[in-house]
Amino acid sequence: xxxxxxxxxxxxxxxxxxxxxxxxxxxxxxxxxxxxxxxxxxxxxxxxxxxxxxxxxxxxxxxxxxxxxxxxxxxxxxxxxxxxxxxxxxxxxxxxxxxxxxxxxxxxxxxxxxxxxxxxxxxxxxxxxxxxxxxxxxxxxxxxxxxxxxxxxxxxxxxx
Numbered sequence: 001x002x003x004x005x006x007x008x009x010x011x012x013x014x015x016x017x018x019x020x021x022x023x024x025x026x027x028x029x030x031x032x033x034x035x036x037x038x039x040x041x042x043x044x045x046x047x048x049x050x051x052x053x054x055x056x057x058x059x060x061x062x063x064x065x066x067x068x069x070x071x072x073x074x075x076x077x078x079x080x081x082x083x084x085x086x087x088x089x090x091x092x093x094x095x096x097x098x099x100x101x102x103x104x105x106x107x108x109x110x111x112x113x114x115x116x117x118x119x120x121x122x123x124x125x126x127x128x129x130x131x132x133x134x135x136x137x138x139x140x141x142x143x144x145x146x147x148x149x150x151x152x153x154x155x156x157x158x159x160x
Contacts, residue, residue, distance in 0.1 A: 022133050036116045036134075045107050053103035060101075085160065090140030110143045117148035124154070 014020055026033050046054070083089040098105040120132065138145055146156045 019133060022131070026131070036119060037112070045112070049107055050103050053101055053107075056101050057104055084136055087158070089136055090144070093137060094141050094143075109137065113138055113143050113145055113148055117145055117152060120145070120149060121152045121154070 023033055049057070094105070094109070097109070116134070116138070132145075134145060141147070146158075150156045
């Protein structure tokens with residue numbers, strides 16, 4: 001909640017986000033919408049972190065907030081799209097998280113992606129699923145969903 005406050009204070013909102021926008025469009029087309037996890041699952045993920053990892057994350061967020069209101073990301077949101085389009089999103093951001101707070105990386109990305117890939121593997125096989133919506137950092141690196149799905153035998157193609 002603390003890490004998102006700068007963005008929220010500048011007018012960002014959950015309702016304007018990609019998840020909510022895509023969900024509204026899917027429901028308007030009478031498409032079935034499902035989630036990988038609940039808000040409770042996400043809260044449990046953070047609550048299950050080792051104390052040192054929790055303290056490190058909270059300290060990092062507070063340190064960033066004390067420097068002034070800005071979004072707590074290791075990159076600027078304006079460059080996120082450019083990095084994605086160039087195929088360059090991930091190594092720096094993921095490497096920093098993996099090095100500085102390995103338990104957070106493991107819980108937030110690696111284990112979640114593995115669980116999601118298991119669910120997707122079971123549900124996508126011949127299902128007619130049209131779209132899966134996840135955050136950009138879940139799409140990159142050896143622990144990203146495309147790599148995990150490819151390892152499970154799916155043909156994964158990047159579309160620009």
